[in-house]
Every structure is written in structure tokens, then in C-alpha cells.
Amino acid sequence: MAERVLVIGSGGREHALAWKLAQSPHVQQVLVAPGNAGTANSGKISNSAVSVNNHSILAQYCKDHNVGLVVVGPEVPLAAGIVDDLTAAGVTCFGPSAKAAQLEASKSFSKSFMDRHNIPTARWSSFTDPQDACKYIQDAEFPALVVKASGLAAGKGVVVARDKDEALKAVLDIMKDKAFGSAGETVVVEEQLEGEEVSCLCFSDGITVSPMPPAQDHKRLLDGDQGPNTGGMGAYCPTPQVSEEVLQEIKRSVLQKTVDGMREEGTPYMGVLYAGVMLTKQGPKVLEFNCRFGDPECQVLMPLLKSDLYEVLKNTLQADLSSSPVQWLENSAAVTVVMASGGYPASYKKGLEITGLSQVSEMGIQVFHAGTALKEGGGVITSGGRVLTVTAVRPTLESALCSANEGVAVISFPDAVYRRDIGHHLTNTNLLTLEDIAEHYTYFMHLNGDVY
Known part of the structure; x- marks a missing residue:
């Protein structure tokens, strides 16, 4: 039934x-x-x-x-x-x-857990006293420039500082000025890692992990990774720059180790586990965990899922993932482009009319709504910061990006902001090793989570 x-x-x-x-x-x-x-x-x-x-x-x-x-x-x-x-x-x-869910809800818990189970991550320490945190930043033998509110802060609780002065200011903003409220009562200060970030998600039934294809989101508001950090302005999947060898290493040293560690500590992990991973010259290192699908990563993963999602979720809940492997589309790539309100991630107007949605569906492009509402008398209006995610699935990353951008061009609302370069830096890139990645790409920002 x-x-x-x-x-x-x-x-x-x-x-x-x-x-x-x-x-x-x-x-x-x-x-x-x-x-x-x-x-x-x-x-x-x-x-x-x-x-x-x-x-x-x-x-x-x-x-x-x-x-x-x-x-x-x-x-x-x-x-x-x-x-x-x-x-x-x-x-x-x-x-x-x-x-x-403490793996996401408490960064201090998460980092301690990784240390206990030898899961690779950045060097770090946590503090409840701002003076101690500032002294750590000043004295560290490595760039201790990443300052995180330990609690949930809607994806806004991480500052990746350019220098020590900016890191010290971040500590005071979070702990003394309560920039993120109670989420910042404890802060984590950690080493700034060098490399490229990928989103590695899996289903976990408490014993078995079933990895999803790796994805990459784009946090900065504007093309060329310019502008402020956001909840994510687009994503693509899979990531052609990550080899099968590296993916197996992430599964073994991060995902499986985490699920095994949680079970050993008496807290079986059942659900979706999302590791934000930095690919460094020393190997993959965890930036942080999320305990659910990412947004916008989910909008590229679901169209590539060949299996019945209901069956996958049921098998996960019944600790039966090993008996029925999750299937993904082969020889396909997905790109999603976020259309946001003008002013996002700061203040923005709501109630602006959106046009072009029916035309896009005729182009074989899927539009996933976010900050939208039905207008009285008919039509759709904006009601949030990130408004729509326009998703295309095509045989190649290049064609998917092209189609997604064509879809965005058909949709209109006043002052819409979106990027045109999601995945663009990889459309002509061959498979890379970890050393190549760390040499060619230096991405320091690593906010994960959602900014609405």
C-alpha cells in the first residue's frame, strides 16, 4: 500500500x-x-x-x-x-x-570526536574565554585564522580571517559582542587549510555507509568567487577533478571511521552524513560535518539518483543498506544555479513577481523553489534570500552548465542575483591528483550550512 x-x-x-x-x-x-x-x-x-x-x-x-x-x-x-x-x-x-546530530550542532564536540578517532582534520582548540582564544591565535605555530562559533548559527558562524588581526577581531565579535548569540559562547579556532573543498555525502544505517557522488558548491555571491559568503550560489556533481582513489580514501578515512566511531561511543548514526572535505597535499581533511543533505548539493544529487529514494530511506532505517546498493546515473552531470534576491545575504525585498517558470519546464530543466510564495490571485512571488535553484542534467558538465544558464536567462524577477560560472573552472580540466589540486586551487573559505 x-x-x-x-x-x-x-x-x-x-x-x-x-x-x-x-x-x-x-x-x-x-x-x-x-x-x-x-x-x-x-x-x-x-x-x-x-x-x-x-x-x-x-x-x-x-x-x-x-x-x-x-x-x-x-x-x-x-x-x-x-x-x-x-x-x-x-x-x-x-x-x-x-x-x-552533535557532529554538526557542536563544532567543539565534532573536533574532539575526530581527534578521538584519528579522523584527519585541521589543528584546533576550543575556548570559552576570549583572552585565551586570542593568545592561541597570537602564539600558534601555524595560521590559526579560522574562527568558528561552536553552536548552530545558520551557516553564518565561521570567519576565515586574512590575518591575525582579523582573527582576533572575529573572536571578540563572536564572544563579546554576541554576533551569533549563544552559538558563540564557545569558539573553535583552527588552522587554515590549503586546497580545494568538496562535499562528500553518504547514507548511513549505523553500520554501512553508501557514498553519494561528490559535489562542490560555490559559497561566494558573485562570479569568480568574489563577494560575501552565502548559503551557496550553485553546485555541480560529480566532481571530475577527484579520482576514484581519492573518493575511496575519503570513504575509508572519514565517512566509515565516523560512523564506526559513533557506534562505538553508543550513538549510532542513521541518516545522511555530509563531510565538507579539503583536499590538501597531505590528503583529505575534514573541515566540518553536517547531519543532513546540503543545500544546494541536494538539488544536484536528487536528479542523479537512479534508485527509488523512498526505498533507499527505508533500507537505511532498517539497517539494510548493504543488501541493496544505491544506484546513480552514469555518464551524466548536474549543475544547479541559485537565483537570489538583490541585497542577499544582507537585507532584501520580498513579494516581487517571478516570471518565466512555465517556459523553463518546457526546456527539460528542473526548477526547485526556495524563497517563494504563491501570490493571491495567481502567480509566484519572492519570499526569501535564495529564491530558486535552476537545475539541468546533461551528459557533460559543460552542457549542464550551459543548459542551467539558459534556464536562468528565461526566469525573471527584479534585481535577481546569480552566478554564471558554476563549475566553470573545471569544464576544461582533466582528472587531477591531490598534489595538482592543492597546487592549482587555493580555496580558503569553507562555510557550510545555510544562510537564508
Whole structure:
């Protein structure tokens, strides 16, 4: 019997998950709470107004509406224990427990965990006293220039400083001026790594890890990696510059080690594990963990997933990943381009009309909605910072980028901001070794997470 599935969240990631789940013959209906204009009355997909913050009300709603599976998109509800509470109420929920989600929710916990289990990462220390943190920055024998609020800060809690003075200022901003509120009561100061960053995600059933194709997102607002950091302005998948040998090393030394370590410590990790990895001359090193799909990485991974997503999630929950390998499209590449509101990631206008959406769907391009809402009387308007993610799947990275940009050109809303160069630096690049990558690309920024 086909089931009803509830997806928690309102971004492009959640639209992509709902879109993929709706393709399963096992799924009768996909509800999205709170959702957006793209998930409102679209075939099997519709929005729900149920409260996602009150877990007891949510559990009762799931029982009343025969919801057979809840899929949690963002990190905040995971850290708040939504999986624990729904599971205790008898509602099947996909995602890690609150204790397991500490890998993302506490950077101090995450770094200590990596040290305990010999998982490669940058040299670091954590502090609750700003004077101690400043002394560490001044005295370190390496560039201790990355300052992180330990708690969840909606992807904005990391400062990659250009020099010691900027790092010292970041400590004071976070700890004394409370730039990120209580998330900055503890800070992590760490070594600045040199290399190229990739997003390495996997499904984990607590024992087995099933890696997804590696992706790379683009954090800077403008072409050429210029402008402020954002929640992500686009992504591509797979990453042709990363060899199979390097991917196997990441699976062994990072993903499997993490899942084994969590199980050994009595906190099995079930869900999606996302490692932001820097490819250095010394090998892959973890920048940080996320405990859910990335956004916009999810918008390139879901279109490349050949397997039935509902079946994959069920197998993961039943600790049965090893018996049914997850299948991905071969000889295909996906590119997604984010269209954001003018002014993002700072203040921006809402309520601006969006045109061209119907034309894009006729071009074989998928648009995943994020900050959108339905307009009274018809039409779609902007309602957030990142508004749309325009995704194309084609045989090559070059053709996917070209198609995604063609799709963006058809869509219009006032003062839209987007990049034209997602994956562009790789479209003519051959397979590279770790040494080549570290020599050719020096990417210092490594904010992961979402800025809305």
C-alpha cells in the first residue's frame, strides 16, 4: 500500500527531496511543512501548515493523517530532537538523533570526536574565554585564522580571517559582542587549510555507509568567487577533478571511521552524513560535518539518483543498506544555479513577481523553489534570500552548465542575483591528483550550512 510522506522544511533542498520521493510508486502523497510555492499542489506534492516546532502536535498530526515516514531537511529540528521525539511517539522518522546530530550542532564536540578517532582534520582548540582564544591565535605555530562559533548559527558562524588581526577581531565579535548569540559562547579556532573543498555525502544505517557522488558548491555571491559568503550560489556533481582513489580514501578515512566511531561511543548514526572535505597535499581533511543533505548539493544529487529514494530511506532505517546498493546515473552531470534576491545575504525585498517558470519546464530543466510564495490571485512571488535553484542534467558538465544558464536567462524577477560560472573552472580540466589540486586551487573559505 502506498504511503504518505512528510518532508520538514521550506527550501530548495526540501523541494528536491519531495520531487524525488513523489516519483516512487510506494508513495501516495508527499506533504511538505511548511513548504513553498514549488511544493504547493504539484501533482502528488502539497504543503501542510502543521507546526514543526511542537513535536507532540506533529506526532499526532502524523498519526491522524497516516503519515508513514517523516524526512527532516534542515539541521535545527534535528538538533532539537525531532527524530527522537517522533520515534518515541511511534512515527517513523529519517535523520540522526539529537545526540548524533552533535557532529554538526557542536563544532567543539565534532573536533574532539575526530581527534578521538584519528579522523584527519585541521589543528584546533576550543575556548570559552576570549583572552585565551586570542593568545592561541597570537602564539600558534601555524595560521590559526579560522574562527568558528561552536553552536548552530545558520551557516553564518565561521570567519576565515586574512590575518591575525582579523582573527582576533572575529573572536571578540563572536564572544563579546554576541554576533551569533549563544552559538558563540564557545569558539573553535583552527588552522587554515590549503586546497580545494568538496562535499562528500553518504547514507548511513549505523553500520554501512553508501557514498553519494561528490559535489562542490560555490559559497561566494558573485562570479569568480568574489563577494560575501552565502548559503551557496550553485553546485555541480560529480566532481571530475577527484579520482576514484581519492573518493575511496575519503570513504575509508572519514565517512566509515565516523560512523564506526559513533557506534562505538553508543550513538549510532542513521541518516545522511555530509563531510565538507579539503583536499590538501597531505590528503583529505575534514573541515566540518553536517547531519543532513546540503543545500544546494541536494538539488544536484536528487536528479542523479537512479534508485527509488523512498526505498533507499527505508533500507537505511532498517539497517539494510548493504543488501541493496544505491544506484546513480552514469555518464551524466548536474549543475544547479541559485537565483537570489538583490541585497542577499544582507537585507532584501520580498513579494516581487517571478516570471518565466512555465517556459523553463518546457526546456527539460528542473526548477526547485526556495524563497517563494504563491501570490493571491495567481502567480509566484519572492519570499526569501535564495529564491530558486535552476537545475539541468546533461551528459557533460559543460552542457549542464550551459543548459542551467539558459534556464536562468528565461526566469525573471527584479534585481535577481546569480552566478554564471558554476563549475566553470573545471569544464576544461582533466582528472587531477591531490598534489595538482592543492597546487592549482587555493580555496580558503569553507562555510557550510545555510544562510537564508
